[in-house]
Amino acid sequence: MNRYIARRLLQFFPVLLGALTLLFVALFILPGDPVQALLGERPVPPAFREAIIEKYGLDKPMPVQYLRYLNRLAHFDLGDSSSQHREVWTIIKERVPVTARLGLAGSFFVIALGVGSGLISAVRRYSWSDAAVTVGTIVLVSIPVFVLALMLQIFALKTKSIFDLPISGLNAGLKSYILPGFALGAVSSAYVSRLQRTSLLETLQADYVRTARSKGLRERRVVLNHAWRNALIPVVTYLGLDIGTLLTGAVLTESVFNIPGLGRTLAFGVAAKDNQVVLGISIFILLVYLVANLVVDILYAVLDPRIRYQ
Amino acid sequence: MQRKRLFQVFAAALALSLVAAACGGDDGDTGGPDGKAGGSAVTYLGEPDGLSPHLCGTTSCSEPANRIYDSLLEYDWKTAEPVKTGAATDYQVSADGKMVTFQLRKGATFHNGEPVNAEAFIRSYTLTARKDSTSPVAFHLDGIKGFAAMQEGTATTLAGVRQGKDEYEFVIELESANAEFFIRTGHTVFSPIPKVAVKADGTFNPAFNENPVGNGPYMMDGPWKHDVSVKIKKFEGYNGSVPGFLDSIEFKIFGGETALNTAFLEFQGGTIDSSAVPADSFVQAEKDYADSYLEQPTSVLTYLFAKMTAPPMNNVDFRRAISMAIDRDEIVTAVFQGKKVPAKSIVPPVGVPGHRPDVCKYCVFNVDQAKELLAKAGGPKSFEIAFNSGADHESWIAAVAAQLKKNLGIDTKQVGKTPFPDYLKYVESDAFQGLGRLGWAQDFPTIDNWMFPLLHSKSKPPGSNYAQFSNAEFDSVVEKAQQTLDAKERLKLQQQAEDIALDQMPIIPMFYGKSARVYNFAKFATFPLELQSGNPAWEEISIK
Numbered sequence: 001m002n003r004y005i006a007r008r009l010l011q012f013f014p015v016l017l018g019a020l021t022l023l024f025v026a027l028f029i030l031p032g033d034p035v036q037a038l039l040g041e042r043p044v045p046p047a048f049r050e051a052i053i054e055k056y057g058l059d060k061p062m063p064v065q066y067l068r069y070l071n072r073l074a075h076f077d078l079g080d081s082s083s084q085h086r087e088v089w090t091i092i093k094e095r096v097p098v099t100a101r102l103g104l105a106g107s108f109f110v111i112a113l114g115v116g117s118g119l120i121s122a123v124r125r126y127s128w129s130d131a132a133v134t135v136g137t138i139v140l141v142s143i144p145v146f147v148l149a150l151m152l153q154i155f156a157l158k159t160k161s162i163f164d165l166p167i168s169g170l171n172a173g174l175k176s177y178i179l180p181g182f183a184l185g186a187v188s189s190a191y192v193s194r195l196q197r198t199s200l201l202e203t204l205q206a207d208y209v210r211t212a213r214s215k216g217l218r219e220r221r222v223v224l225n226h227a228w229r230n231a232l233i234p235v236v237t238y239l240g241l242d243i244g245t246l247l248t249g250a251v252l253t254e255s256v257f258n259i260p261g262l263g264r265t266l267a268f269g270v271a272a273k274d275n276q277v278v279l280g281i282s283i284f285i286l287l288v289y290l291v292a293n294l295v296v297d298i299l300y301a302v303l304d305p306r307i308r309y310q
Numbered sequence: 311m312q313r314k315r316l317f318q319v320f321a322a323a324l325a326l327s328l329v330a331a332a333c334g335g336d337d338g339d340t341g342g343p344d345g346k347a348g349g350s351a352v353t354y355l356g357e358p359d360g361l362s363p364h365l366c367g368t369t370s371c372s373e374p375a376n377r378i379y380d381s382l383l384e385y386d387w388k389t390a391e392p393v394k395t396g397a398a399t400d401y402q403v404s405a406d407g408k409m410v411t412f413q414l415r416k417g418a419t420f421h422n423g424e425p426v427n428a429e430a431f432i433r434s435y436t437l438t439a440r441k442d443s444t445s446p447v448a449f450h451l452d453g454i455k456g457f458a459a460m461q462e463g464t465a466t467t468l469a470g471v472r473q474g475k476d477e478y479e480f481v482i483e484l485e486s487a488n489a490e491f492f493i494r495t496g497h498t499v500f501s502p503i504p505k506v507a508v509k510a511d512g513t514f515n516p517a518f519n520e521n522p523v524g525n526g527p528y529m530m531d532g533p534w535k536h537d538v539s540v541k542i543k544k545f546e547g548y549n550g551s552v553p554g555f556l557d558s559i560e561f562k563i564f565g566g567e568t569a570l571n572t573a574f575l576e577f578q579g580g581t582i583d584s585s586a587v588p589a590d591s592f593v594q595a596e597k598d599y600a601d602s603y604l605e606q607p608t609s610v611l612t613y614l615f616a617k618m619t620a621p622p623m624n625n626v627d628f629r630r631a632i633s634m635a636i637d638r639d640e641i642v643t644a645v646f647q648g649k650k651v652p653a654k655s656i657v658p659p660v661g662v663p664g665h666r667p668d669v670c671k672y673c674v675f676n677v678d679q680a681k682e683l684l685a686k687a688g689g690p691k692s693f694e695i696a697f698n699s700g701a702d703h704e705s706w707i708a709a710v711a712a713q714l715k716k717n718l719g720i721d722t723k724q725v726g727k728t729p730f731p732d733y734l735k736y737v738e739s740d741a742f743q744g745l746g747r748l749g750w751a752q753d754f755p756t757i758d759n760w761m762f763p764l765l766h767s768k769s770k771p772p773g774s775n776y777a778q779f780s781n782a783e784f785d786s787v788v789e790k791a792q793q794t795l796d797a798k799e800r801l802k803l804q805q806q807a808e809d810i811a812l813d814q815m816p817i818i819p820m821f822y823g824k825s826a827r828v829y830n831f832a833k834f835a836t837f838p839l840e841l842q843s844g845n846p847a848w849e850e851i852s853i854k
Binding site for chain 1: 359360365367368441442443444445446448449452458461462463516519520536537538562563564565566567568569571572575576578579580581728729730731732734771772773774
């Protein structure tokens with residue numbers, strides 16, 4: 001097992017380098033003028049353009065810029081943001097906790113709503129609760145995250161006297177993450193719910209479940225301790241992949257709810273042609289993705305003793 | 311393309327204060343000397359581009375920055391005229407218009423106790439003009455002696471700024487005569503900076519941008535929390551004449567495409583005291599907040615310039631004909647649902663002293679006269695209209711094209727280019743010979759800022775005179791105005807320049823933007839807006 005983990009960790013480097021190269025090339029090729037981006041529609045004074053080019057080395061050929069970037073990266077220097085006038089690392093440090101909390105809130109809703117409702121609808125197949133869950137998931141899947149977020153804001157405004165949920169920002173402490181977390185997790189929870197339902201229904205047909213029942217175990221024990229453990233495997237796979245959705249969906253949620261997280265910063269960086277920010281945050285997100293998938297793979301071994309690694 | 315930037319720079323920008331205006335019923339009287347001191351406010355702000363004077367180019371940063379810093383002069387919130395309530399108590403322009411001497415207010419200090427003397431201004435302008443400062447607003451200093459050398463990187467001291475007879479006298483020397491240069495000094499970039507803003511080698515200390523130290527009536531209450539808030543509180547050691555009433559102001563920062571939407575929701579929920587209103591909610595806000603709804607035009611002009619270097623746009627009658635065949639009111643109603651103001655002059659109806667309404671006689675919609683002019687010009691049956699695509703111009707340009715077809719029988723090819731620098735390159739090239747869309751937001755409240763940068767022959771690209779307008783009479787009137795010391799005479803000349811431009815129609819003014827604000831009517835005794843910027847005049851605002 002340890003060898004497996006070590007090997008996976010080593011694989012991080014080529015993956016990171018490959019992704020970084022692709023991203024660098026893509027940013028370079030993309031049309032757009034980072035100098036003009038700093039000034040909106042204002043004409044760019046030639047002296048200013050020259051000064052920016054000199055400062056960021058923008059006139060060097062791409063391979064040179066690429067190698068300079070790698071060199072700085074090796075010294076753990078992520079560069080300066082041209083739009084925020086401060087170090088990219090400072091920006092990331094500031095925003096990671098925010099996006100992490102938002103991601104956690106989102107994951108909480110995905111798991112609580114998704115797994116919970118999937119479980120219920122599988123156990124009570126074809127009942128009213130099953131129908132309700134089906135309708136609910138279809139509705140949630142159909143609404144774009146953006147629209148859902150806007151609707152939730154209006155909901156917060158209208159129910160201010162009852163729930164006092166913040167409309168935007170992080171000023172209300174942990175309460176601020178409730179609505180954004182729900183918006184973020186809602187769509188994924190719909191998929192998870194269907195997945196969980198199908199998976200559990202299938203597992204409940206298995207032989208060992210029949211054996212457990214005929215042994216006289218209570219139904220709850222049969223379902224939760226025996227069937228569910230196996231039914232969770234596809235769900236966990238999906239959740240591992242879904243980290244990406246949570247992070248990218250976070251862009252829209254963070255935008256609407258005015259939350260200063262990584263996703264939004266990344267989007268703004270792309271719009272402002274602030275390549276340092278885009279590269280820096282992308283590397284970070286990539287690392288998170290790699291670690292998350294590694295954790296998921298390890299979880300398999302925990303959940304299903306049949307899956308062990310040589 | 312850069313919609314977020316466009317939105318920030320234009321949409322939320324400059325507005326009128328004169329509040330007997332079109333809507334509510336608020337008469338906007340000032341807090342005056344009778345205003346009650348104390349209280350705090352929470353308000354909407356877009357993310358500033360920087361809080362150091364050399365990095366502040368948009369109204370998002372000037373709203374807090376103008377409270378934190380006192381520039382040399384200030385702009386009167388009611389009239390947009392330069393007044394002496396800033397760091398300078400008086401100023402003199404030399405007879406040849408090449409030098410301005412400022413007397414600084416004695417005893418004024420920065421928030422950290424450093425003195426506000428000539429040295430502080432020299433330090434600030436030197437930093438801004440340095441090439442390695444990459445200041446996006448350095449061009450406002452263009453005209454000061456030695457500026458060009460600084461921008462090229464061949465100098466690190468700015469020759470044209472120096473101390474006068476003592477540390478409280480500050481002198482600016484210009485390359486060539488500009489009797490109006492002092493008007494610029496109300497802009498944030500002309501604020502002083504303390505020693506802590508620069509490192510030993512003269513370069514900028516980035517930490518200063520996070521927690522700036524200024525000389526204004528308000529000081530930072532904690533560092534700038536990017537994308538979250540900027541908090542300021544009263545500076546007790548301020549010795550100027552306008553110390554402000556409120557104890558503290560929190561600027562909550564809203565970003566992204568739905569920023570205004572969210573801010574307006576927050577205002578409705580009562581968590582912020584004042585907010586700008588998104589264009590789609592103008593009607594609703596006017597209805598729900600009749601007492602506190604402030605809607606005004608902005609001093610941001612959208613226009614179509616005519617590339618005058620080749621036919622058909624080199625024919626003055628053709629240009630006039632086009633302008634008279636466009637029904638601006640119809641476009642504003644149909645395409646913008648009334649969210650713009652049709653232009654009837656070049657100089658905007660707000661934010662500039664000396665505006666005259668309805669001076670553009672060729673902006674009047676008159677199909678018969680347009681046809682006459684077209685016949686006189688013997689114009690072609692088709693030409694090109696270029697614009698930068700992806701910035702929401704498609705629909706109104708299509709409406710213009712439809713009107714030209716209907717009223718004059720002219721076909722127009724609409725060419726959209728993106729991104730914006732590529733569009734500019736295209737309209738500069740010889741391949742393009744038609745009308746192009748551009749916008750202009752004023753830098754300083756003076757007619758010259760609309761005449762010289764847009765239409766003087768010296769302002770051809772890389773300047774902003776994309777029309778390639780080159781009229782000797784216009785040039786000489788503009789230059790004469792720049793050398794005229796008497797303000798009334800100068801204004802007359804500037805208005806004469808505008809008349810020449812409107813007679814020749816190198817640019818076809820289309821419309822000005824509209825912006826709206828709401829505020830907590832129950833909380834504030836008054837809520838005046840600055841004429842020059844459209845931002846609330848926070849030093850004048852007090853609670854009930």
